[in-house]
Amino acid sequence: MAAEGVLVAEGIDFSYGPLQVLFDVNVEVADGERVGLLGTNGAGKSTLLGVLSGLLQPDHGVVRLFGEDITGLEPHERVERGLMQIAGGKAIFPSLSVVDNIRLGAYRHLRDKALLESRVTEAFDVFPQLRSCLAQPAGTLSGGEQQMVALSRALVSGARVLLVDEVSLGLAPVVMAEVVRMIEELARRGVTMMLVEQSLNVSLSLAERAYFMERGTIRFEGPTADLVGHSELVRAVFFGNRNGNGKQ
Numbered sequence: 001m002a003a004e005g006v007l008v009a010e011g012i013d014f015s016y017g018p019l020q021v022l023f024d025v026n027v028e029v030a031d032g033e034r035v036g037l038l039g040t041n042g043a044g045k046s047t048l049l050g051v052l053s054g055l056l057q058p059d060h061g062v063v064r065l066f067g068e069d070i071t072g073l074e075p076h077e078r079v080e081r082g083l084m085q086i087a088g089g090k091a092i093f094p095s096l097s098v099v100d101n102i103r104l105g106a107y108r109h110l111r112d113k114a115l116l117e118s119r120v121t122e123a124f125d126v127f128p129q130l131r132s133c134l135a136q137p138a139g140t141l142s143g144g145e146q147q148m149v150a151l152s153r154a155l156v157s158g159a160r161v162l163l164v165d166e167v168s169l170g171l172a173p174v175v176m177a178e179v180v181r182m183i184e185e186l187a188r189r190g191v192t193m194m195l196v197e198q199s200l201n202v203s204l205s206l207a208e209r210a211y212f213m214e215r216g217t218i219r220f221e222g223p224t225a226d227l228v229g230h231s232e233l234v235r236a237v238f239f240g241n242r243n244g245n246g247k248q
Helices: 045-053 075-080 098-109 113-126 128-133 143-157 173-188 200-206 231-239
Strands: 007-016 019-029 034-038 060-065 083-086 161-165 192-197 209-214 217-223
Touching: 007 045, 019 034, 019 045, 019 192, 019 217, 034 045, 034 200, 045 060, 045 083, 045 161, 045 192, 075 083, 083 143, 098 113, 098 128, 098 143, 113 128, 113 143, 113 173, 128 143, 143 173, 173 192, 173 200, 192 200
Parallel strands: 034 192, 034 209, 083 161, 161 192
Antiparallel strands: 007 019, 007 060, 209 217
């Protein structure tokens, strides 16, 4: 486990009413690192993301960001400190234009037009494909372009740590090469990321290190490539819970 992580969760328990779904979960993400969080449906991945982002309050345990205990902070307070979550799939406002979607990321700086426009310009430097569709409703874009908009909004917000929930959700395999490029560019700019995925292949492309969750506990932690050698976990990723529709 990386020392002095910028995002740390220790001893996290979480329950939905009487049903406990996280059991003593410990994760840590180092500065500038890309960490994959894998597991089948119902493993607890999205629940853990909710605890990290502040959407859910744990029964027990501590969440720290840049050394500060943020366990009791609201989601918007965590955003102000540089932590942002991006939902998988359509993480955009479909009726708003592309540029308005992106500007919403800097809602705290709307009165500082110079800062706002400099950050929007930076986003377009990262994702130049979006320059040609600034006025277009974001809902009319392709799945890959919508991911660009969502990641651009996070970049404009000044986020230093991103929690990305299933970046590959709903995307054709051919689009994933562009998504990988997006993630690598954000990493090059110093953004730390936790990437929640069900696909081992996607995680191998995006993440340097991985956690594997099963039934609310961490079953594996280490370099993503090492996960391939754990045949029982690989089988769980590809074949486990195939009929499950729930997402925890």
